[in-house]
Amino acid sequence: VAELRVALTFDAEHPSRPHCPPGVTERILSILSEADARATFFLQGRWATAYPATARSIAQAGHVVGNHSHHHGLFSSLIPERIGDDLARAEDVIREAAGAEPRPWFRFPFGDGEDSTEIAEALRTAGYRHVGWHVDPNDWDDARSAEDVAGAVLEGVRAQGDGAVVLLHGWPASTALALPTIVSGLRWEGARLVGIDELDTLPSTSSPRSY
Ligand SMILES: [Zn+2]
Numbered sequence: 174v175a176e177l178r179v180a181l182t183f184d185a186e187h188p189s190r191p192h193c194p195p196g197v198t199e200r201i202l203s204i205l206s207e208a209d210a211r212a213t214f215f216l217q218g219r220w221a222t223a224y225p226a227t228a229r230s231i232a233q234a235g236h237v238v239g240n241h242s243h244h245h246g247l248f249s250s251l252i253p254e255r256i257g258d259d260l261a262r263a264e265d266v267i268r269e270a271a272g273a274e275p276r277p278w279f280r281f282p283f284g285d286g287e288d289s290t291e292i293a294e295a296l297r298t299a300g301y302r303h304v305g306w307h308v309d310p311n312d313w314d315d316a317r318s319a320e321d322v323a324g325a326v327l328e329g330v331r332a333q334g335d336g337a338v339v340l341l342h343g344w345p346a347s348t349a350l351a352l353p354t355i356v357s358g359l360r361w362e363g364a365r366l367v368g369i370d371e372l373d374t375l376p377s378t379s380s381p382r383s384y
Contacts, residue, residue: 177335177364180372181210181355182306184241184280185231185343186217190315193344198227200349202234208356210366212236214343215280215304216271218243218263225270232273237368239278240264240301248286253295260299276300278369284379304369305376306340307333312348319350326351327358336372340379 185198205212214231216238221228232238242248243263248256260279267275279301286292287303296303308329310322322341330337341348359366369375 174363175335177330177362178337178367178372179330179359179364180213180336180338180367180369181341182213182215182280182304182338182369183341183343183348184215184217185228186220186241186245186282187223188344189313190345194346197346197349198224198343199230201343201352202227202230204349204352204356205236206234208353208366210356211368211371212366213239213278213304213369215239215241215278216263216267216275217241217245217282218259218266219245221263221270222266228267228271232271237278237370238267238271238273238275239280239304239369240267240275241280242282245282247283248281248292249289253291256292256295257299260296260301277302278304280304281379287378302375303377304338305379306338307376308337308339309379310339310341310351312345312351313342315345315347317347319347319354322347322351323354323358326355327362330359330364331362336374338369338372338376 310325
């Protein structure tokens with residue numbers, strides 16, 4: 174039987190929607206813990222500052238912690254020096270809040286900047302590599318139900334196979350609602366839920382592109 178490793182990744186950031194229920198990230202953490210599943214969380218620096226206890230529980234649960242920038246802006250609009258500043262600022266507060274080392278894991282906000290060699294160089298200089306994704310169920314879109322999200326994840330993983338990296342977010346209510354179905358569905362197909370540090374190859378681009 175071929176191995177099927179799947180990395181669920183959650184971008185933990187201030188929501189891009191005005192009305193989001195509180196406590197979704199905590200619900201995600203307890204579902205993962207009950208299922209004994211490991212995942213990866215890319216923390217926005219400003220989010221980690223606002224929710225240091227949640228940031229710490231992520232690290233303490235043994236999940237991989239990465240850097241998702243401090244301001245969550247478009248990296249293609251920043252000059253290289255500002256990129257270094259933003260990364261360093263996020264890194265400091267993530268270490269402080271979560272008590273974990275985010276290097277070398279990084280994810281561009283919106284996947285923006287991954288096509289630029291200049292930005293890639295600034296990222297490398299700061300000690301990071303961008304982790305893209307293979308499967309994007311668009312869980313940020315509040316028109317998407319939990320069933321939509323779970324269905325898109327299972328279908329996307331089936332299409333990608335071993336090493337699939339799935340993009341999810343830490344704040345949509347539908348993500349927490351979909352997660353038990355995602356975990357049990359993936360395991361039913363024989364998947365092992367792993368952190369990105371357990372995969373041999375990682376996507377350096379984000380396909381399909383999120384908004
Ligand atoms: Zn983000």
